[in-house]
Amino acid sequence: MIDPQVVIVSAASLGSVGIASAALLAGASRFFKVETDPRVEALIAILPGANCGGCGFPGCSGFAQALVDGKAEVTACSPGGADVAKQIGAVLGREVADRARAVVRLRCSGTRAVAAPRVEYGGVDSCRALLLVSPAGSKACPRGCEGLGDCVRVCLFGALRMGENGLPAVDEQKCTACGQCVTACPKHLIAIEPYDSTVFLACSTDLAPKDARQACQVACLACRLCLKACPHDALVWDGRRPVRVDDKCVGCGLCVDACKQGVLVYARGAVPEPGVRAQAERLLAERKAVEAARKAAAKAAAAPQPAAPPETPAGDGPAPA
C-alpha cells in the first residue's frame, strides 16, 4: 500500500527543491546579468535560425553579434536573402542596397583536350583527395581545374554539372551564388561574379607566360592585348592577368575578340548588342588615331636630332596595338 504521507513528503520535498533551484537561477540571472546589446536579440529574432553557418560565423547568434560589432556584411545571410538583409539594415540603421544578382563562374577553361596532364591520377574521385596526394594537382598548370566534381557534389541547387570536357558547367539560371562550391573548390577556382557581367577571364594560372603556353592551350599569356583593345578602360592589370572593372565594362566584347588564347569569354553565350559594339569600335578607332597622331608628333619632334633614321616612316604604318 502506498502511504499517503510518503506521497505528500515526496511532492513537498521535490517542490521545494524545484523552488530552491528556481530561486537560485532567478537570483543568478539578476546577479550575473551580462549587458548585451539589445540589437543582438532583435537580430537573432530576424535571422532564419537555421544556424547553417553559411555566413562564416558560428550560427545565427554568432552572426548577429558580428553584425552588431560591424564585423559582418548585412547581406551575408544567404538563406535569408534580400528580405532579411533589409530587416537587418533597419535594425542597424544601415541602408541596404538591393543586392545585385550574382552567379559563380569557373576561372579555368583547361578541358582535358587542351590542358596538358602532369601526372596520372587514379585515386579517390575527389579534388580534395587528389590534392592531398599531389598538392600541385594532376595538370601541368597548378591552377587548372581537376574536374573531379567537388563543387558539383556540394551544389544544393543543381546548378553545377560535370561536363563531358572535364570541367564543371554552371547553369546561371539556377545558381544562387550561395558560395558552397567556392569553399568546396580546394584550388579556389570558382569566383562569384555579377550576373550582368558578360565577359570574364576563364583562367587563373600563375605560371610564367612561357610555361603557361606549354601547360595549356587556353592559358592567359599575359599579352595585354585585351587591355589595349578596351576603349572603356574596363580592364586593369593585376600583375599577371586582366581584371574587369564592373562599373566600366559595357560588355562590348572587343577584348574577347582581341584575346588570341580565347580565355576571355562571353558568359552563358552572351552576344554584345550591336549598338554598344559599334560605339565601342568608334571609340577605339578614335583612341588609336589620337595615339598614332601623338606618336607621329613625338617622332617628328625626335627625328631632326639624329641624322634621319631610315625606318621612321615604316614603323608608323601598321599600328602595333
Added chain:
Amino acid sequence: MEIAHYLQLVLWAILVNNFVLAQFLGICPFLGVSRKIESAIGMSIAVVFVITAASVICWLLYYTVLLPFHLGFLRTIVFILVIAALVQFVEMVIRKVSPSLFQALGIYLPLITTNCAVLGAALLAITKDFNFMKTLVYALGSSIGFGLVLVLFAGIRQRLDIVPAVPRILRGMPIALVTSAILALAFLGFAGLVKM
C-alpha cells in the same frame, strides 16, 4: 594500493565501461556533435566539466539531504532537477566571469543540460556505493572516456566525409551508425583489461 585502485577505476571508466560504447549513454551528443573535431573537443571539455561537477554535487546532496530524510527513492528525479539547474547556473557564472571560456563552451552547455550521460554518472556512482573520492574519479574518468570516443569518432567521420566511395544511401547518419558499431566492437577488446 589506493592509488593503484583509483588508476584502475579511471582505466575501467575510460576504456572498459565506456559511457558511449559500452553503456549507450550520451548517444545524442555523440552523434550530433561529432561532425568536426573542433566542436567535438569543445563538447568533450564541456562534458568533463559538467559530469564531474554534477556527480559531486549529486553525491553530496544524496548523502547529506536525501538519505538522512529517508528520501533516497527520489534521487533520480531530484538529480534531474539539480543537474538542470546546476548547468544553467554554471552557464550564467561562466558568461559573467570568463567570456572567453563562455565562447569556447557556451554553445555546448545547454546541449548537455539534461543529457543522460550526466544523470547516468551521478546515479551510477550512487548505485555502486562509491565514496566521495571514488565518485569524483569515476565521473572524471567516464567523462574523459566519453570525450575520447567523441573525438575519435569525429576524426573518423571527417575522413569519411571526404571519401566519395561511401554509397549515397549510406552517407551521413547511416554510415555514422555503422562506424560507431565498429568502434564499439573495437572497444570490446578492452573488456578484460581491468576487473572492477
